[in-house]
Amino acid sequence: MRDVYIIGTGIHPWTGFSEKVFADFAAVAVDGAxxxxxxxxxxxxxxxxxxxxxxxxxxxLSGQYLESIFGETGIPVVNVYNACATGSASIRMAYNSIAAGETDTALAFGADVSPKGFLTAKSDNAVQDRDVIRWKMGGLPNPIYWALECRKRMAKYGTTEEDLALVKVLMSEYGSKNPHARFKKTYSLEEVLKSAYVCDPLRLYEICPVSTGAAAVIVTADKDLISKADKAVKINATTMGSAIYGDPTIRISALSCPAVAEAPMLSESYSASQQAYKKSGIGPEDIDVLELPDNSSWHYLVYLETCGFCKEGEADKMLRDGMTKIGGKLPVNPSGGFSSHGEALSAQALWQVIECANQLRGRCGERQVQGAKVAMAQTYGLMGNSGTTIMTI
Amino acid sequence: MDKMANKVARIPNLVDWSTGEVRLMSAKCNSCGTYFFPKEHYQHRPGCTREGVEDVLLAKKGKLASYTVQYYPCPAPFKTEQKITPYGIGLVEFEDEKIQVTGIITNTDLKTLKLGMEMETTILEMYTNEEKQQVVTWAFQAV
Incomplete structure (x- = not known):
């Protein structure tokens, strides 16, 4: 297998809803890359x-659509969907194609214009799509799933409402320094704690909305292109994981979960991250900067445990002790996270990879993690999708 | 159970009251022992032969494993005639079946919710359909 490098990245900054078509956003990102x-x-x-x-x-068929804009050249174009981990799937395929020698240079991209309001059921067949049941009978918007897990966590490990609010305080501080972020206002602990409950214990500022955005990454094994790049970033591993039987997490769109845990929580992300550690020979202790999927403040905490950065129940202490701040032992989400961006489904995993690459290339200005040499992007999507990318410079 | 006459579940094969008790409709795999809800949503243990899946009803009662109060109306296609927001959502554990199931909490003061409390399966009336039937969903209430 050949070494594969990121040589170009591009982003269309995350925004709210738009009348523009998704390909316009994609084109901005691809031009940038x-x-x-x-x-x-x-x-x-x-x-x-x-x-x-x-x-x-x-x-x-977004790949074909994009190719037609830039000019059709007959190359292989593959379209992929893995829910919110779609971007992870696209970069993993690009990496594998290059590492195996099929191609030398490939583009991974995702662009998404989120519809207004909630994302609801996309079919009307309740037998094959349980999403229909959760919307028609369950009364279960996505944040409820996170709130149910968050309450369990609070009872088990003593996570407090202040801990949940502190995550937003940090994310808003970093997001305010990120030109790609959608939300740039900073919040104090008091302001977050005064925001309305959406589904308690989670408040409005502690969950992320849906957004519009696009991201593109060019990867290569072409030595000439690597040498000409402005600090090429090596991909040490880019993996995907699915869930494991007996995972006790109540997964988005599900109406039930196992009562007895036989696997780790968020096992899809445990699977992806463990594969990445094994494949790269890099462990959690080696990571200088981490981007994780903070769909809610609960996610921020549990992901530190799922991916092995601390033991179960210890993430709150890491947060309280400032270990996850820029300048701390493990800077987490210097981008401002999903909290400052919102979800743009097919693009968000690539945006996380790009933030990591920018950190390693020293391009992050006020939110720069000084001396970052090893970065990890971790995402996840509903129904058991997850991706991990570990990069070095 | 006359009060259940003229009621219809919005989607079939989820909640049953034919035995005189409201119970959730599950399926059990007799090979790997896993219970499923909804019953068509199979989640077998890897390596299971997947033989001998049979329809079963979950116990009437379980324990509250988690809960939340939703402060915003659930968007369409969710539909109720009466305003139910804020409404509780419970994750109720059925111990023998080793499964936790989500459901709207009804007939219960939300301030009294506590982890571990006993809950029972019931129904929540959502709206009246064109055939003048009460369309219902499954729900949980404090015992």
Whole structure:
């Protein structure tokens, strides 16, 4: 297997809803990535596209749609969907294609224009799609799932409402320094604690909304392109994981979960991260900067445990002791996290990879983690999807 | 159970009251021992032969393993005639079946919710359909 490097990244900053089509956002991100890599479109030998599920035919074949904008060249174009971990799937395919020698240079991208309001059921067949049941009879918007787990955590480990609010305080501070972030206002602990409950114990500022955004990453094994790049970032591992039988987490869209744990919580992310550690030979103790999926403040805490950065029940202490701040032992989400961006389904995992690459390339200005050499991007998507990417410079 | 006459579940095969008690409709795999809810949503143990899956009803009562109070109305396609927000959602554990199931909490003062409290399965009336039937969902209430 060949070594694979990131040589170019591009982002369309995260925003609210838009009348523009998703391909316009994608084009901005891809233009940015080509410029950053200092290469022409014709150098791209494969496109691994995250699909945009609300985009109809164009969205489901987003790679072809994008290729037609930049100019069709006959290269392999594969479209992939793994819910909110779609971006992880696209970069993993790009990596594998290059590492195996099939192609030298590939583009991974995702672009998403979220519909207004909640994301609800996409079919009307309750037998094959339990999402129909949860919306028609369950009364279960996504944050309820997080709140149910959060209350369990509070009872088991003593997580407090102040801990949950502190996550938002940190994320808003970092998000305010990130030009790509959608939300740039900073919040004090008091302000977060005064925000309304959405589903207690989670408050409005402690959950992330849906957003619009696009991200593109160009990866290569071409030595010439690597040497010409502005600090190429090595991908040490990019993996995907699925859930493990007996995972006690109440998973989004599910109506039940096992009462007896036989696997770790969020086992899809345990699986992805363990694979990445094994494949790269890099462990949690080696990571200088971490991007994790803080869909809610609960996620921020539990992900530190799921991915092995501390033992179960110890994440709150890491947070309280300032270990997860920029300048702490393990800076977490210097980007401002999902809390400052919101979810743009097919793009968000790539955006996390790009933040990590930017940190390693020393491009993050006020939110820069000084001397970062090893970074990890961790995401997850509903129904047992997760991806981990470990990068070094 | 006359009061259950003229009631219909919004989606079939989830909640049953034919025995005189409101119970959730599950399926049990007799090979790996796993219970499923909804019953068609199979989640077998890896390596299971998947033979001998049979329809079963979950116990009437369970314990509250977690809960939340939702302060915003659930968006469509969720539908109720009466305003139910804020409403409780419980995760109720059925110990023998080793499964926890979500459900709206009804007929219960939400301030009295406590982890571990005993809950029983019931129904919540959502709206009246064109056939003048009461359309219901499953729900949980404090015992």
């Amino acid at each position: 080509l410029k950053d890599a200092n290469i022409e479109w014709k150098k791209i030998q494969a496109i691994m596209a995250g699909i945009f599920i609300y985009g109809g035919n164009a969205g489901h």
